[in-house]
Amino acid sequence: MTDNKGVKEDQFEQLSEADQQALLEKYDAESNTRKVGGIFRWIIYVGLLAFSLFQLYTAIFGVFPAQIQRTIHLGFGLTFIFLLFPARRKARKDKIPFYDLILAVLAIVVGSYWTLNYERLVKSIGQLETMDFYIGLLAIVLVLEAARRAVGLPITIIAVLFLAYAYFGQQMPAFLAHRGQSLESLSNLMFFSTDGILGTPISVSSTFIFVFLLFGAFLVKTGVGQYFNDLAVALAGKLTGGPAKVAIFSSALQGTISGSSVANVVTSGSYTIPMMKKLGYKKEFAGAVEAAASTGGQLMPPIMGAAAFLMVEFIGRGITYWEIAKAAAIPALLYFTGIWIMTHFEAKRLGLRGLSDEEMPDRKAVFKKIYLLTPIILIIVLMLTGVPVMHAALYGVLACILVGMFNKDTRLGVRDILDALVDGARTALGVVAATAAAGIIVGVVVKTGLGLSLATSLVKLAGGSVLFTLFLVMIASLVLGMGAPTTANYVITSTIAAPAILQLLAPNTPMDLIPLVTVMSAHFFVFYFGIIADITPPVALAAFAASGISGGDPIKTGVNSAKLAIAAFIIPYMIVLQPALLMVDVTLLQIVWVTFSAIIGMIAIGAGIIGFWYRKLMWFERIILIGAGLAMIYPESVSDIVGVIVFAIMLVIQFIGNKKGNGPKPIAS
Structure with a gap:
């Protein structure tokens, strides 16, 4: 039976939707959600819809004062995390226990506290009342638990360790010691200033990231995800070892709409891995190609797993989003070129063919639907011409709706539009938890000066050697990035590890006097290694998810993934040693x-x-x-x-x- 949208569906054993969901729930904490019925189903649906409408309102008419905008965003996120994410992975998913209802109510209290007390809190200038103190502590606890459920244990453990470091500062070793922070000080820092939970990470989440997640949800509704697969087959299917190159092409495209390496693997891997196995690739190699390519989707401009938005804020200097996307272009090209080259040589070594004419889709039918890419092209053009990022994303959403109305296979109706708004908000929940937890880490680093202490210690340990310092920063970034989503691992690595590179390349230089290209190269270095932690054993979640599709050994798949992604282990060094790759001042x-x-x-x-x-x-x-x-x-x-x-x-x-x-x-x- 032929489907004119793509490859003949019965040619390859593709994963069913149920199997895909099971894999996502196993390896991606953000997908392990409840499926409740009755009144709670509608409460959650309407609540998520309200979340999206609030974000759209502020994107169109302007954001509220920082603390109000961020706490409402946080409150929505925490509330629905406790309603949707069970406390244990294997807990029942058809009902919400009473304690999660209590936590959801407490999240509403925390989320509305700044709005209800804004005038008093602004005038108090950090002088907390007793209730403020307890609300601040409650916010910390809720964020940690939400992050554990929606993001995973690694980032929660890191955040707890940083809080402990802040509290027990006087008991730390000499090179890490500081005066310590009281509970009152931590409560104030984390919830009543813009340096902690309500800091830069959640600021970016409550503005740029959310609108782009909505854009991604609308792209999925218009059928772009499946079209990426069909287009990749049409362009690369007949090449030597075609299915592997289809995986690379498709995953690079999927990365423009997905913020998760694991989600990329499951979405495109359920389609490409069976193709590779059928044509002769070993299980572990087939899974590794998909894992390496899907992880690279997070490095691919224009969206880069939402890290590009954070980079704009963390680097500062008046840098624009487009400058970050431009700087990422050549490194991303080299990354995918490296994987493409190695899969080509492997196919030649094994004597593997491409897809036959019978296995190929109707190319004419595929290319007729090239208009489905209009929203992505529009966003790139708008940002290139200087349109503000949020407005570009809004125009992209409108373009998706228009394209969806004219696509007869996935014609969008009112219910589809509402569902896309809900799906976008649901996708944002993990990002809210990750950025809030990352804010805790950033707040501690800023308050205690830990970043500078660690940077100085790393440079001393390396004896001032450039390559050895970069090697130590690489190890730190890989460890810190394990199990953390893109947004969180970039925040963590840029806060803790990047200062070591800056200390090495521009010792004793004030941050605002360090050349921009130097700052960017340090941030890209840690960003790359934080991302490829997803395919670096022993915690290689993307590779493990790919092995779940291929049936191969998880560790062997991870080793093969790291081998295929060798470019990702080299490119960051090139960026620091040869910043011309970033296309800044060259x-x-x-x-x-x-x-x-x-x-x-x-x-x-x-x-x-x-x-x-x-x-x-x-x-x-x-x-x-x-x-x-x-x-x-x-x-x-x-x-x-x-x-x-x-x-x-x-x-x-x-x-x-x-x-x-x-x-x-x-x-x-």
């Missing part, structure tokens, strides 16, 4: 040369790791190619020239050897 010639040498370097490294180029590589050839690739990636003219010469020699040897039929042949599929 000439076109510099950009072209750096990009060219990096891509050639990726080809050499990919061939060396896979062990195949035009023919199978001997062990010493693999070492030579990896060395040549690293030489081209290292930002020095001499190393670039040496690397290019070695690469050219190896290319000629491979080409001539293959032409003559010498050397081992590809393994038959």
Whole structure:
């Protein structure tokens, strides 16, 4: 039976929607929600709809004063987390226990407290009444529990450790010691200032991020998610090892509408992994391709898993959202190029084919629906021309509605629009919890000066060595990023780890005097390593989710994912050592040369790791190619020239050897 929207549906064993949901619930805390009926179902539906309408109102007519805007946003988020997310993963999901109803009511109290007491609290200038003190402590407890349920244990543990550090400061080792914070001080900092829970992370969540999550929900309703798969098959399906390249293409596109590596894996992997297995890829490799590509979706502009919005605020300097997206373009291109190259060589090594004509979709029918991409293109064009980010997202939502009205397969009605508003609000719940918990961490760092202490300690431990300091920051970012969603792990790593790079590259320099490109390179470094924690064992959630689809071993899938994503372990070093990649204050010639040498370097490294180029590589050839690739990636003219010469020699040897039929042949599929 043929579906003219895409590949013939019975060609490959795709995961059912129920199986996809089960996988999401297992590996993605944000998907483990209740499904209640009766009156509570409608209360939740109407409440989430009200959440979206509130956010749309403020996006159109302007936000309320900071504390009111953020606490209402927080209150909505906490309330529905306690109604939708069970206290235990295996708890019943068809009813809401009484204690969660109590927690939801307390969340409403916390969420409305600033609105009801705004005048008094503003005039009090930090002088708390007894009730204020208890409300502040209650807010901290509710945020920690909400984060545990909706985001996961790792970020909750980190936040608790930071609170303990703030409280027990005088008992800390000498290099970390500080005067300590009382409970009253912590309550004031976390809920009655804009440095804690109500700080920058939740500020961004309550403005930019929410509107873009709505945009993503409307894109899903218009059928863009499935269209990404169909378009990827139409463009890459017939290439060597086509299904793997379809996975890369599709996942890169899915990353523009999803804020979760695991969700990307399940959404596009349920479609691409069965294709790869059918055409000869091993289970672990098929899962690894999808995990690596889906994780890269978080690095892909324009949305970058919502971290781009946070970067604008954290970097400051009047930098615009578009400058962040532009700076991310070449690194993202190199990341996906690296995966593409390695899957190509693996397909050549195994002798795998692309899809046959019978397995391909009707290309003409696929390309006729290219108009489905109009909302994404519109948003990019609007931001490029200087339209404010929130307004661009609003226009994108309107474009989705218009496109949905003309798409006969997924024609949008009033109920579909309401459902999209509810889905957008539901998606935002995990982000609310993550950014609120991240605010706790940021607040402690700001109040205690921990960021500077850790930065100084890391630089001293590395003996001032640039590469060793970057290595230590990489390890810290990987550990801090494990199990945390994109928004939270960027906030954590940029607050704790990025200062070490700035301390190294611009010692004893005031933040506002450090060159912008230096600040951006430090933030991109920790951002990359925080993201690829999702495919780095032992906690490789994206790889584990992919293994749930492929049936492969989770750890082996994670190892293969990390191998395929080798570019992601190299690119951050390139960004710091060769900031031209970020396209800030550089000439076109510099950009072209750096990009060219990096891509050639990726080809050499990919061939060396896979062990195949035009023919199978001997062990010493693999070492030579990896060395040549690293030489081209290292930002020095001499190393670039040496690397290019070695690469050219190896290319000629491979080409001539293959032409003559010498050397081992590809393994038959």
